[in-house]
Amino acid sequence: MANLNPHLSTDCVVFGYDDKELKVLLVEREMNKRGSVSNFQPDLKLPGGLVFNDELLKDAASRILKELTGLEKVKLVQFDVLDSLDRMDKATDREWLEQTTGLRIDRVVSIAFFGIVGVIREKNCKAGTHWVKMSEIKNLPFDHEEIIKRALFAIRQSLKRDGLLFELLDEKFTIHQLQNLIRIFYDEETDSRNFRKKIKKLDFVIPLDEKQHNVAHKPAQLFRFDRKQFSQFSNTRIIF
Amino acid sequence: MANLNPHLSTDCVVFGYDDKELKVLLVEREMNKRGSVSNFQPDLKLPGGLVFNDELLKDAASRILKELTGLEKVKLVQFDVLDSLDRMDKATDREWLEQTTGLRIDRVVSIAFFGIVGVIREKNCKAGTHWVKMSEIKNLPFDHEEIIKRALFAIRQSLKRDGLLFELLDEKFTIHQLQNLIRIFYDEETDSRNFRKKIKKLDFVIPLDEKQHNVAHKPAQLFRFDRKQFSQFSNTRIIF
DNA sequence: CCAAAAGTGTTCGTTCTACACCCATGT
DNA sequence: ACATGGGTGTAGAACGAACACTTTTGG
Numbered sequence: 001m002a003n004l005n006p007h008l009s010t011d012c013v014v015f016g017y018d019d020k021e022l023k024v025l026l027v028e029r030e031m032n033k034r035g036s037v038s039n040f041q042p043d044l045k046l047p048g049g050l051v052f053n054d055e056l057l058k059d060a061a062s063r064i065l066k067e068l069t070g071l072e073k074v075k076l077v078q079f080d081v082l083d084s085l086d087r088m089d090k091a092t093d094r095e096w097l098e099q100t101t102g103l104r105i106d107r108v109v110s111i112a113f114f115g116i117v118g119v120i121r122e123k124n125c126k127a128g129t130h131w132v133k134m135s136e137i138k139n140l141p142f143d144h145e146e147i148i149k150r151a152l153f154a155i156r157q158s159l160k161r162d163g164l165l166f167e168l169l170d171e172k173f174t175i176h177q178l179q180n181l182i183r184i185f186y187d188e189e190t191d192s193r194n195f196r197k198k199i200k201k202l203d204f205v206i207p208l209d210e211k212q213h214n215v216a217h218k219p220a221q222l223f224r225f226d227r228k229q230f231s232q233f234s235n236t237r238i239i240f
Numbered sequence: 241m242a243n244l245n246p247h248l249s250t251d252c253v254v255f256g257y258d259d260k261e262l263k264v265l266l267v268e269r270e271m272n273k274r275g276s277v278s279n280f281q282p283d284l285k286l287p288g289g290l291v292f293n294d295e296l297l298k299d300a301a302s303r304i305l306k307e308l309t310g311l312e313k314v315k316l317v318q319f320d321v322l323d324s325l326d327r328m329d330k331a332t333d334r335e336w337l338e339q340t341t342g343l344r345i346d347r348v349v350s351i352a353f354f355g356i357v358g359v360i361r362e363k364n365c366k367a368g369t370h371w372v373k374m375s376e377i378k379n380l381p382f383d384h385e386e387i388i389k390r391a392l393f394a395i396r397q398s399l400k401r402d403g404l405l406f407e408l409l410d411e412k413f414t415i416h417q418l419q420n421l422i423r424i425f426y427d428e429e430t431d432s433r434n435f436r437k438k439i440k441k442l443d444f445v446i447p448l449d450e451k452q453h454n455v456a457h458k459p460a461q462l463f464r465f466d467r468k469q470f471s472q473f474s475n476t477r478i479i480f
Numbered sequence: 481c482c483a484a485a486a487g488t489g490t491t492c493g494t495t496c497t498a499c500a501c502c503c504a505t506g507t
Numbered sequence: 508a509c510a511t512g513g514g515t516g517t518a519g520a521a522c523g524a525a526c527a528c529t530t531t532t533g534g
Contacts, residue, residue: 008247053347193527194524216485218487431498433498434497437496456512
């Protein structure tokens, strides 16, 4: 049973941010033959690969992410399935896959996952991994640019709708940190007074009797997120 | 290339409603050997099956739906991937699949689609298909009950968020019809005066200079849905 | 004392809710 | 005449947007 399935792969789009900019985690693809030829940049791709036959898709995604980047314990969410018939059409792409897997490849359907790491610590990643700014991503193989586009869309939906925002914050967080996260993912400025008022009315954001320490400004109150309250809240209708 | 892929299947959850009740389209599963034994009911399942290697998943889902039920031109939306390792564990299920496909089956990952047909016309369906009330669905094979549960969840999200509601109505519809649809899918009553006011403020619901004919009550004004206006609208944030 | 973020209130316009009755049509 | 859904208005509460200044801490 424990063979690679030549028809199923996973790809992970892991987002990270360092204060101001949204980035995506890419890995270098190594070609046996010639390396990258006409390019100064290394040949980058999303971390992804084939699934074992006795392996759940999310386990495969986590395993492959760890193998290629060193990152562990990233919560991955399945958000799409890539099944177009021409996604393996570039000769170099297919060649690369056949070389690295030793399998004959005809059709591969890929299950796409996204994940977010709160703070980018480059040192946690293996050599050959790169955090690339969204605005500087180009020339990716397969349909990886399309996957990233869809991942950003899906993650924006999921952040507002499914409470994923709170998974990105520490257990205890400040209102400012929450607002900052929103700014980064949605590219939007909001008035901090109104934002505070709004948050304080949400009963799934619970104030703690605790403040920040050792910060170079007035220490802020800490809050925590209550999943149960949130899931009630988010089940209400939106438009009608 | 045009072989069945033994690792990939699709399943469709097609919802329909007749005025008051939400129903799901199921098909009879025929066993070569003994038919259904200890059961008075026919052995029902979701319409689904294996994908050809040169076939897009949504095309496979449509093809299989048509083959098994006769229904055509149902808009199908991919909403989940079923990959658990034990979904083929019931002996009868695997036996049935191997019999009907002639393939040796180990692992099958299934891509799940939902669809909705506005009005149930039983006569459009082949013999052996059944519209079953949500409340009366039981004893389905594989993980089909789980799929239906997730489909209902996904479709509720999608109806409010992605404008799928309007796909269910005729090109021209009345406010009452829209409200009725919401009542059926969400099991919720809303005040019709307030509902009207709300709808009239939505600029993607466009009033026509036209009324119903031949109805046994005051004929209602007709409206149409504008996709472009809607997509602008639905891109705005919801919680924050 | 400077830099950085925390924290606070009011006004005004908009939107939401609750609520009850008459109207146009087909049978 | 009756059944069926169509269609209307108002008052009060809740909410959202715009707006500027003082506070607390570490360096």
